[in-house]
Amino acid sequence: MSKIIWQIRDGIRDFLKNFINVRLIVFIVLQIFIMHVYLYPIKKFALSASYPVSTWVLPFLMKDIYFRFFFIAGVMYFYSKIPFMQSDQIYQIIRRGRIKWALGKIIGIILSGFFLMLLEVFLSAIVLLPSVMLEAGWGKVLYTLALTDACEKYHIKLDFSYKIMDSYTPFQGLGVLILVGGFVLSFIGLFMFAVSLYISRLCAVVAAMFFAVFSIMAANISYIVYWIELISPISWMDINVLFGNGNEPTVKCVIAVMVIVISILTGLILIKIRKIDFCWNKEE
Amino acid sequence: MKEGQTIQVIENENGIIKVLHARKSFKDVRVLNDVNISCNKGEICGIIGRNGSGKTVLFKAICGFLKLDEGSIWVEGKEMQKDIDMLTTAGIIIEEPSFLSTRSGMKNLEFLYMIQNKKNREHLCNIMKLVGLNPSSKKRVGNYSMGMKQRLAIAQAIMEEQQILILDEPMNGLDNEGVEDMRNLFLDLKKQGKTILLATHNMDDINLLCDKVYEIDGGIVRQLK
Numbered sequence: 307m308s309k310i311i312w313q314i315r316d317g318i319r320d321f322l323k324n325f326i327n328v329r330l331i332v333f334i335v336l337q338i339f340i341m342h343v344y345l346y347p348i349k350k351f352a353l354s355a356s357y358p359v360s361t362w363v364l365p366f367l368m369k370d371i372y373f374r375f376f377f378i379a380g381v382m383y384f385y386s387k388i389p390f391m392q393s394d395q396i397y398q399i400i401r402r403g404r405i406k407w408a409l410g411k412i413i414g415i416i417l418s419g420f421f422l423m424l425l426e427v428f429l430s431a432i433v434l435l436p437s438v439m440l441e442a443g444w445g446k447v448l449y450t451l452a453l454t455d456a457c458e459k460y461h462i463k464l465d466f467s468y469k470i471m472d473s474y475t476p477f478q479g480l481g482v483l484i485l486v487g488g489f490v491l492s493f494i495g496l497f498m499f500a501v502s503l504y505i506s507r508l509c510a511v512v513a514a515m516f517f518a519v520f521s522i523m524a525a526n527i528s529y530i531v532y533w534i535e536l537i538s539p540i541s542w543m544d545i546n547v548l549f550g551n552g553n554e555p556t557v558k559c560v561i562a563v564m565v566i567v568i569s570i571l572t573g574l575i576l577i578k579i580r581k582i583d584f585c586w587n588k589e590e
Numbered sequence: 591m592k593e594g595q596t597i598q599v600i601e602n603e604n605g606i607i608k609v610l611h612a613r614k615s616f617k618d619v620r621v622l623n624d625v626n627i628s629c630n631k632g633e634i635c636g637i638i639g640r641n642g643s644g645k646t647v648l649f650k651a652i653c654g655f656l657k658l659d660e661g662s663i664w665v666e667g668k669e670m671q672k673d674i675d676m677l678t679t680a681g682i683i684i685e686e687p688s689f690l691s692t693r694s695g696m697k698n699l700e701f702l703y704m705i706q707n708k709k710n711r712e713h714l715c716n717i718m719k720l721v722g723l724n725p726s727s728k729k730r731v732g733n734y735s736m737g738m739k740q741r742l743a744i745a746q747a748i749m750e751e752q753q754i755l756i757l758d759e760p761m762n763g764l765d766n767e768g769v770e771d772m773r774n775l776f777l778d779l780k781k782q783g784k785t786i787l788l789a790t791h792n793m794d795d796i797n798l799l800c801d802k803v804y805e806i807d808g809g810i811v812r813q814l815k
C-alpha cells in the first residue's frame with residue numbers, strides 16, 4: 307500500500323515539476339489564437355446584444371472537427387517529449403528503476419490529459435473577455451444562438467446544439483467533456499508512448515496524427531456511413547454524439563472503453579520498458 | 591597471465607562488481623566482445639581506453655541502461671537483468687551531465703534526493719560546498735559552465751552516500767584545483783569503504799587513485815595493474 311502511495315506521490319511530483327514548460331506556453335498561445343478565430347463573431351454578437359456570454363462555450367467548440375483537429379495537434383506537440391529519452395532523465399531512472407520511472411511518466415501523461423482539458427475550459431472563457439460572465443446556466447446568448455438564426459447572421463460557424471443544453475446543466479456538460487476528453491488525451495499520450503517504444507517515435511507521431519485526420523475524413527463521408535466517424539476516440543470529444551441514439555455510444559460505454567484501452571497500453575509499456583536499451587537525445 | 595587464466599581468476603573472485611563474458615553489439619558493430627572485470631569492495635577500479643572503445647557502453651550495461659547480448663553482470667551478489675533491472679543502489683555519472691536547465695543546482699539536487707524519499711537541506715548544502723558550488727546561488731543550471739555542471743553531477747552521485755560509485759570521466763571540464771579536490775574526495779570515499787569504478791583518460795588519475803586498472807581495446811579488456 308505504501309508503495310502505491312509512494313508511486314502516486316512521485317508521479318504527481320514529477321508532473322508538477324514538468325507540466326509548466328515552453329511547450330505548454332506555445333500550446334496556450336496557439337489555442338488562444340484558434341479560439342479567437344472561432345469566438346470573435348460570438349463576441350461581436352454579444353456586444354451588439356449588449357449581453358455577456360456565459361463561460362461554457364467549450365462543448366460547442368469541440369463539436370467542430372477542425373477545431374478538434376487543431377486541439378489534438380497542439381496536445382501532440384505538448385506530448386512531444388514522449389518517450390522521455392532526454393538525457394536529464396538519466397539521474398531519475400537510476401533512482402527509480404525502470405518500472406517505477408515508467409509508471410511515473412504514465413501517471414504524468416494521464417494527469418496532463420485532464421489538466422489540458424481544464425485549461426482548455428479556462429482559455430475558452432478568457433478568450434471571450436470582456437463580454438463574458440460566470441453564471442450557473444448556459445445563458446441567454448447561447449440559447450439564442452441555438453434557437454434562432456443569429457449564427458447565420460453573424461457568420462458564427464459553430465453549432466450550438468440545443469440537445470446538449472437541454473440534457474445537461476453546464477456543470478454536467480463540462481464535467482462529461484472534461485472526463486471524456488481527459489481520457490481521450492491520456493489515450494493519445496499513452497498510445498504515442500507505446501508506439502515509440504515498440505516501433506519508433508516518428509511512427510508514433512504519424513499514427514497519432516492519423517487518428518485526428520481520420521476524424522476529419524470520416525466526418526466528410528459520414529453522410530454515407532454515419533458510424534464511421536464514431537470509431538475514432540477523438541470524435542467522442544463532441545459530447546453531442548454520446549447520447550446513445552442509434553449507433554452512438556454512451557458516456558459510460560466510452561469511459562469503460564477508454565479505461566480498458568489505457569490499462570492495456572500501460573501493460574504494454576511496462577512490458578517493453580523492462581527490455582529496451584536506453585539511448586538518450588540531448589535536450590532540445 | 592594468459593587470457594583464459596584471467597577469466598578463471600575473475601569467476602572465482604568475490605568482487606562486489608563482476609562482469610563476465612560480456613558481449614554487446616549495436617546493429618553489426620560489436621562494441622564489447624568478451625569483457626571480464628572484477629572490482630572488490632573498497633577498491634577504486636580504473637578503466638582506460640581510446641575514444642569509442644566502449645567504456646561508456648560497459649558502464650551503462652553495469653548500471654542497467656543497456657542489456658547485454660551475452661554474459662552476465664553481478665553487483666553485490668545480484669545479477670543484473672535477472673534479479674534487478676536497474677542499479678538503484680549506486681551513485682552514477684554517465685555521459686555529459688544533464689539537469690533540469692531552468693532550475694538552480696540546489697533545486698535539482700533536492701528534486702533528485704526526494705525521489706528516494708529523502709529530505710535534508712543541510713546535508714545537500716554541505717554536499718554542494720564539498721564539490722565547490724554555492725548552495726544559495728539562484729543561477730539556473732542552463733547557465734552553468736561545463737565545469738560547474740560536472741561538479742553538480744559529482745554532487746548528485748555522492749549525495750545519497752551509496753556504497754558503489756560508477757563514474758564515467760568525472761573530471762571532465764574541471765580546473766586544476768577542481769581535479770585536485772575531487773581526487774582527494776574520491777580517496778576519502780574510498781577510506782569510508784566505498785567501491786568506485788572510474789573511467790578516465792588521465793594517467794595521473796590512474797596512478798594516484800586506482801588499485802586496479804583495466805584497459806579496454808577492440809572489445810576486450812586487459813588488466814594492467
Ligand SMILES: Nc1ncnc2c1ncn2[C@@H]1O[C@H](COP(=O)(O)OP(=O)(O)OP(=O)(O)O)[C@@H](O)[C@H]1O
Nearest residue numbers: 585616617621639640641642643644645646647648
Ligand atoms: N546507442 C548506440 N547505438 C549505436 N552505437 C553506439 C551506441 N552507443 C555507443 N555506440 C558505439 O559504441 C562504441 C563505444 O562507445 P562508447 O561511448 O562506449 O566509447 P567510450 O569508450 O566511452 O569513448 P569516449 O572515450 O569518447 O567516452 C562507439 O563506436 C559508439 O559509436
Ligand SMILES: [Mg+2]
Nearest residue numbers: 645646647758
Ligand atoms: Mg565515454
